[in-house]
Amino acid sequence: MPLKKKPVTGMKDILPAEMQVRDYVTGLIKETYKSFGFSPIETPCVEHIENLCSKQGGDNEKLIFKIMKRGEKLNLETAQSEADLTDSGLRYDLTVPLSRFYSNNANDLPTPFKALQMGSVWRADRPQRGRFRQFVQCDIDILGEPTCLAEIELILATTTLLGKLNFKDFKVRINERRILKAMASYSGFTEDQYDQVFIILDKMDKIGWDGVKAELIESGYPEANVEKYVTMFDEMEKAEDALAYLSEKLSGVLEEDVIENLRTIRTSVEATAASKFQLVFDPTLVRGMSYYTGTIFEIEMAEFGSSVAGGGRYDKMIGKFTGKDTPACGFSIGFERIITILMEQNFQVPGTSGKKAFLIEKNMPAEKLCEVLKEAKAEREAGAQVLVALMNKNKKFQKEQLSKEGYTEFKEFFCR
Amino acid sequence: MPLKKKPVTGMKDILPAEMQVRDYVTGLIKETYKSFGFSPIETPCVEHIENLCSKQGGDNEKLIFKIMKRGEKLNLETAQSEADLTDSGLRYDLTVPLSRFYSNNANDLPTPFKALQMGSVWRADRPQRGRFRQFVQCDIDILGEPTCLAEIELILATTTLLGKLNFKDFKVRINERRILKAMASYSGFTEDQYDQVFIILDKMDKIGWDGVKAELIESGYPEANVEKYVTMFDEMEKAEDALAYLSEKLSGVLEEDVIENLRTIRTSVEATAASKFQLVFDPTLVRGMSYYTGTIFEIEMAEFGSSVAGGGRYDKMIGKFTGKDTPACGFSIGFERIITILMEQNFQVPGTSGKKAFLIEKNMPAEKLCEVLKEAKAEREAGAQVLVALMNKNKKFQKEQLSKEGYTEFKEFFCR
Numbered sequence: 001m002p003l004k005k006k007p008v009t010g011m012k013d014i015l016p017a018e019m020q021v022r023d024y025v026t027g028l029i030k031e032t033y034k035s036f037g038f039s040p041i042e043t044p045c046v047e048h049i050e051n052l053c054s055k056q057g058g059d060n061e062k063l064i065f066k067i068m069k070r071g072e073k074l075n076l077e078t079a080q081s082e083a084d085l086t087d088s089g090l091r092y093d094l095t096v097p098l099s100r101f102y103s104n105n106a107n108d109l110p111t112p113f114k115a116l117q118m119g120s121v122w123r124a125d126r127p128q129r130g131r132f133r134q135f136v137q138c139d140i141d142i143l144g145e146p147t148c149l150a151e152i153e154l155i156l157a158t159t160t161l162l163g164k165l166n167f168k169d170f171k172v173r174i175n176e177r178r179i180l181k182a183m184a185s186y187s188g189f190t191e192d193q194y195d196q197v198f199i200i201l202d203k204m205d206k207i208g209w210d211g212v213k214a215e216l217i218e219s220g221y222p223e224a225n226v227e228k229y230v231t232m233f234d235e236m237e238k239a240e241d242a243l244a245y246l247s248e249k250l251s252g253v254l255e256e257d258v259i260e261n262l263r264t265i266r267t268s269v270e271a272t273a274a275s276k277f278q279l280v281f282d283p284t285l286v287r288g289m290s291y292y293t294g295t296i297f298e299i300e301m302a303e304f305g306s307s308v309a310g311g312g313r314y315d316k317m318i319g320k321f322t323g324k325d326t327p328a329c330g331f332s333i334g335f336e337r338i339i340t341i342l343m344e345q346n347f348q349v350p351g352t353s354g355k356k357a358f359l360i361e362k363n364m365p366a367e368k369l370c371e372v373l374k375e376a377k378a379e380r381e382a383g384a385q386v387l388v389a390l391m392n393k394n395k396k397f398q399k400e401q402l403s404k405e406g407y408t409e410f411k412e413f414f415c416r
Numbered sequence: 417m418p419l420k421k422k423p424v425t426g427m428k429d430i431l432p433a434e435m436q437v438r439d440y441v442t443g444l445i446k447e448t449y450k451s452f453g454f455s456p457i458e459t460p461c462v463e464h465i466e467n468l469c470s471k472q473g474g475d476n477e478k479l480i481f482k483i484m485k486r487g488e489k490l491n492l493e494t495a496q497s498e499a500d501l502t503d504s505g506l507r508y509d510l511t512v513p514l515s516r517f518y519s520n521n522a523n524d525l526p527t528p529f530k531a532l533q534m535g536s537v538w539r540a541d542r543p544q545r546g547r548f549r550q551f552v553q554c555d556i557d558i559l560g561e562p563t564c565l566a567e568i569e570l571i572l573a574t575t576t577l578l579g580k581l582n583f584k585d586f587k588v589r590i591n592e593r594r595i596l597k598a599m600a601s602y603s604g605f606t607e608d609q610y611d612q613v614f615i616i617l618d619k620m621d622k623i624g625w626d627g628v629k630a631e632l633i634e635s636g637y638p639e640a641n642v643e644k645y646v647t648m649f650d651e652m653e654k655a656e657d658a659l660a661y662l663s664e665k666l667s668g669v670l671e672e673d674v675i676e677n678l679r680t681i682r683t684s685v686e687a688t689a690a691s692k693f694q695l696v697f698d699p700t701l702v703r704g705m706s707y708y709t710g711t712i713f714e715i716e717m718a719e720f721g722s723s724v725a726g727g728g729r730y731d732k733m734i735g736k737f738t739g740k741d742t743p744a745c746g747f748s749i750g751f752e753r754i755i756t757i758l759m760e761q762n763f764q765v766p767g768t769s770g771k772k773a774f775l776i777e778k779n780m781p782a783e784k785l786c787e788v789l790k791e792a793k794a795e796r797e798a799g800a801q802v803l804v805a806l807m808n809k810n811k812k813f814q815k816e817q818l819s820k821e822g823y824t825e826f827k828e829f830f831c832r
Contacts, residue, residue, distance in 0.1 A: 003737045004464045005520045008504050011460035013517050015524060019456040023446065030439065035796040037773070037803030039821060040435040044427035044550050045461065045536060046481065046506075048420045065462065068482045068502060070540050076495060085492075085501065086484060088424050090462075101429050104421045108431060110817035112805050120461060124486050134460050145806060149776070152789070153804060160796075267782045272789040274797070321419045357453070360565070366683045373568070373688040380451040380576075381690070387453025388569055389528050390561060401526035405455060 010125070010133030016405055021342050022136075024349040025335070026118060028164055029138055036157040038116035038140050043097035045090055045120060051100055052089050056291050056317060060092040063123040065133075090122035094139045095291075095314070095330060102143050102328075103321035112145035114153075118335070130340060139311075141330035143318065148261045150329040151295050151313070152268045155279070158299065158309055158331050163275025165338065170301045170308070171278045172269075175285035176262065177292050177312070179246060182254040183283070187229035188222065195290065197221070197229075202286040209233070233283060242281055261295070291317050297331070304341055309333040356384055356409040357402050359391040364415050372413050426541070426549030432821055437758050438552075440765040441751070442534060444580055445554055452573040454532035454556050459513035461506055461536060467516055468505050472707050472733060476508040479539040481549075506538035510555045511707075511730070511746060518559050518744075519737035528561035530569075534751070546756060555727075557746035559734065564677045566745040567711050567729070568684045571695070574715065574725055574747050579691025581754065586717045586724070587694045588685075591701035592678065593708050593728070595662060598670040599699070603645035604638065611706065613637070613645075618702040625649070649699060658697055677711070707733050713747070720757055725749040772800055772825040773818050775807040780831050788829050 007013055014022065030040065046067060053061055066086040068074060079085050091097050094117045102113065117139045124133055140157060142150040155172060162170060180201075184194050200215045207215070209230055216226045232249065239245035247259045262281060269279050277299075287296045287310060294313035301308055311331035319325035356379060360372055376386045391412065392398040399410055423429055430438065446456065468480055482502040484490060495501050507513050510533045518529065533555045540549055556573060558566040571588060578586060596617075600610050616631045623631070625646055632642045648665065655661035663675045678697060685695050693715075703712045703726060710729035717724055727747035735741035772795060776788055792802045807828065808814040815826055 003467050003470055003516065003519075005516060005737055007460050007516075007520070008462050008464055011462060013460075013521060014458040015521060016455035016457060019458060022458075023456060027443075034801050035799075037771070037801060037805075039432035040439060041432060042430040042435060042438075044423050044429075046424050046427060046538070046550065048424055051419050054419055065486075066484045067506075068484055068498070070481075074498065076498065076501075079492065082484070082490065082492065090483075100419065100421060100423075103419075104423070105429060105431060110821055111808060111814065114803065114805075122462070134462065147778070147806060149785075149804065149806060152785075156789070156793075264782045264785070268786055268789055271786040272793050274793060321421055355453070362563075366680045369565075369568075369680070370684055370687040373572070373684055377572075377688050377690060383451070385450050385453060387530065388565065389453075389530075390563060390565060392527060398527065405526055 008133075010127040012132055012134075018339065018343060020349050020406075021347055022339055025165070025338060025342070029118065029161060029333075029335075030116070032161045032164060033116045033140055033157055036114070036140075036153060036160075038114040038157070040116045040118075041098075041101065042117065042119060043091070043094070043101050045122075046088050047091045047097055047100070049083075049086050049089050051096055052092065054096070054320065056096050056099075056289075056320070057092055058289055060123060063125055064092060065090040065122045065124055092123050093121055094119060094137050094332075095141070095289075095317070098139070098141055098143075098330075099318045099321055099328075102318055102326070106322070106326075109143075112150070113143045115139075115141045115143065117141075132336070136335040137332055138335045139330055139332045141328060143328045144326055145329065146315075146327040148265050148295070150327070151261075151265050151297070154311060154329060154331040155265070155269050155297065156273060158333060159269075159277055160274045161333070162277075162299070162308070165342070167301060167308075168276065169303075170299050171280060172297060172299050173280055173282040173285050174262065174265065174295060174297045175282055176258050176295050178255055178258050178294060179250075179283060180286065182250045182258075183229065183232055183246075186250055186253050187232065188225035189229070193221070198286045201284055202288075204284045236283060242283065246283075265295070287312060289314075295329070299333075304337075306337070307334070308337050308341075354384060354409065355387070355405070355407045356411065357387045357389065357399075357407045358411050358413060359389060359395070359398070360413040361391055361415050364413070368413075368415060424549075426543040428548055428550075434755065434759060436765050436822075437763055438755055441581070441754060441758070445534065445577060445749075445751075446532070448577045448580060449532045449556055449573055452530070452556075452569060452576075454530040454573070456532045456534070457514075457517065458533065458535060459507070459510070459517050461538075462504050463507045463513055463516070465499075465502050465505050467512055468508065470512070470736065472512050472515075472705075472736070473508055474705055476539060479541055480508060481506040481538045481540055508539050509537055510535060510553050510748075511557075511733070514555070514557055514559075514746075515734045515737055515744075518734055518742070522738070522742075525559075528566070529559045531555075531557045531559065533557075548752070552751040553748055554751045555746055555748045557744060559744045560742055561745065562731075562743040564681050564711070566743070567677075567681050567713070570727060570745060570747040571681070571685050571713065572689060574749060575685075575693055576690040577749070578693075578715070578724070581758070583717060583724075584692065585719075586715050587696060588713060588715050589696055589698040589701050590678065590681065590711060590713045591698055592674050592711050594671055594674050594710060595666075595699060596702065598666045598674075599645065599648055599662075602666055602669050603648065604641035605645070609637070614702045617700060618704075620700045652699060658699065662699075681711070703728060705730075711745070715749075720753075722753070723750070724753050724757075770800060770825065771803070771821070771823045772827065773803045773805065773815075773823045774827050774829060775805060775811070775814070776829040777807055777831050780829070784829075784831060 066089045069087045121137050236242045243259050291314045292312040293315045296312035298307045299309040313329040315327050379386045482505045485503045652658045652661050659675050707730045708728040709731045712728035714723045715725040729745040731743050795802045
């Protein structure tokens with residue numbers, strides 16, 4: 001059987017040029033987040049199928065790479081359905097595994113616990129340009145911190161990192177699931193309708209308010225409710241202080257701490273951020289995952305279209321494992337998106353010039369070879385990157401190839 | 417359905433203390449190997465099932481985590497066997513994926529190509545203490561280098577790394593598959609018998625020469641062959657120069673370059689190594705993987721029993737993908753083994769002291785909070801790791817927990 005040369009559908013080989021950028025960004029992420037007190041942890045890539053299919057993952061649960069049972073446990077004859085054949089799968093995000101991790105290890109962790117995770121996740125999405133079925137996620141999460149100090153630290157850490165990567169003019173959009181819910185409730189929608197209403201609201205960017213209105217009515221919601229709902233967004237936009245407007249309008253419907261929290265987050269972040277950016281309250285921000293319970297946020301950069309980071313508070317997920325709710329808030333940056341942008345910008349990793357190639361003639365006697373190796377050793381100990389390789393017949397082509405890999409100095413050694 | 421707290425069988429959560437050591441070792445590996453001109457690359461964790469089951473992986477092929485086909489491709493009703501249900505699996509090593517990678521990307525890579533891979537692999541082994549079903553492998557490989565310069569550079573790079581990790585008194589054992597074969601052939605064994613003969617020889621450490629002899633005879637091999645075979649090892653051990661003995665004894669059976677290569681490797685490595693270690697020719701070294709075609713090597717440390725690194729030359733594997741043989745030689749260090757040893761030694765990662773925790777009283781007003789955050793910002797910019805967290809009711813316990821995570825300085829901030 002001939003072997004297959006290409007990677008499996010939707011996944012990719014990473015060549016040295018991209019790896020150099022990935023390693024650099026990974027280093028910067030770890031260094032920056034550690035300075036904010038986040039501790040790196042890791043969970044296995046393989047997760048229990050029960051945990052992956054626990055309705056925490058929304059649509060991602062449809063995209064799981066499932067792993068077959070092994071040995072006696074796999075019984076093809078008695079299997080009624082797919083579920084009988086699988087016991088685990090590849091994780092589709094880092095949040096579900098983190099919740100399991102925390103419930104498994106909470107006794108050995110401080111409170112609050114600030115976790116940093118970088119790891120691959122897998123989704124069997126329809127393959128498309130620039131999106132892959134295996135990709136790295138980079139999450140920071142604060143577990144056990146009920147106050148908005150969590151949100152402040154997450155936003156400061158993430159924006160500091162983006163600043164170090166020389167990203168400018170980005171915008172942090174922030175909203176609250178509780179505001180979304182209160183506005184829907186105030187307009188007469190019932191709790192079971194929220195999810196669909198928010199999915200339609202989420203399209204506002206693309207279809208505009210007329211589109212949102214039309215789609216809500218098409219979905220069978222009373223016109224009066226829809227009108228009341230959309231009018232509120234309109235009035236809020238015109239208000240001098242959107243939060244003050246909401247506070248008054250939703251008085252009695254909205255928990256009292258919500259508006260105050262958002263104000264504290266804004267004040268603190270604006271006063272202490274290390275990078276230049278805008279922090280804006282955006283009442284139309286929805287974010288897909290249904291596990292969010294409080295603040296939600298996203299970072300977008302005008303020049304690159306889609307968002308480069310997103311997150312929010314999910315105070316109810318860990319309780320699904322432990323039976324006891326634990327406050328939790330996280331921020332995930334789009335690692336692959338950032339790498340793509342840097343590669344397109346032809347980003348030069350600092351400190352990677354000066355790679356040296358020692359090319360040696362064929363059949364060099366051992367004593368002579370030792371001399372070359374000693375010279376390479378001295379250079380390496382002094383911090384240089386030195387390749388010792390046989391001189392090819394086509395020396396010119398060899399040097400061209402090596403130049404592409406960043407080799408700038410060539411030294412040739414001959415037998416005599 | 418209650419969610420599962422423990423990781424899946426045989427896999428593990430990695431906590432901050434171990435992650436710190438892992439990150440440190442990873443950094444040291446990348447830095448050291450880059451100085452030898454190795455370029456980091458990555459392949460997907462998921463590999464074609466055809467490539468994984470191509471008889472390159474020996475017994476590991478029995479331990480594959482197989483991934484189910486998805487959507488329409490999965491047809492439970494028409495499936496006759498396991499093979500009909502799967503199209504891919506998790507890689508069990510980094511060598512098969514590297515061969516695929518090279519055959520897919522050779523045009524974009526220099527010759528020789530020196531690859532550095534660090535990545536997880538999966539084997540559904542029987543769970544046992546200290547061995548996990550997901551573990552990190554760390555491989556360096558030189559592709560397209562036919563001479564023993566590959567072996568020399570691999571051994572120098574690996575031993576330099578172990579030296580930097582403060583490992584001492586290790587022993588590099590080296591042998592040649594072609595010597596193993598020539599000795600078996602000279603003793604009258606036929607080619608189809610080699611694999612079994614070598615498996616028995618490999619047990620010499622445990623069962624001694626009498627055991628090897630007995631087992632060979634028990635397996636049905638003629639006593640004369642067995643006697644001739646074992647006698648050769650005995651004579652070689654008594655010879656002043658084992659390589660000279662072999663050269664003479666196997667003259668005409670053994671390719672001429674084999675002994676000369678081993679001599680050159682020894683001379684060059686001994687003259688230029690950055691660490692103190694012994695390089696010894698060991699004619700009983702076998703190594704399991706059947707894909708090796710030339711030199712094979714292993715590093716052991718007396719104090720830790722089993723081997724911490726191993727590798728060899730596999731000149732025929734890439735040809736299975738491309739139809740054209742490409743010289744290839746690799747060395748893999750036991751990353752998990754090294755981490756275990758360091759954790760047991762209570763290894764302290766350099767430069768991780770001086771973590772600071774800022775503990776703030778509950779309900780701190782925003783202006784006061786901003787001051788604390790500004791102080792944290794200044795510390796972080798000066799290189800410190802600063803945690804800003806709410807003061808718990810049980811402050812003493814909180815500080816104890818934080819001390820365990822390496823926090824040595826505590827500063828408290830009150831509302832007034």
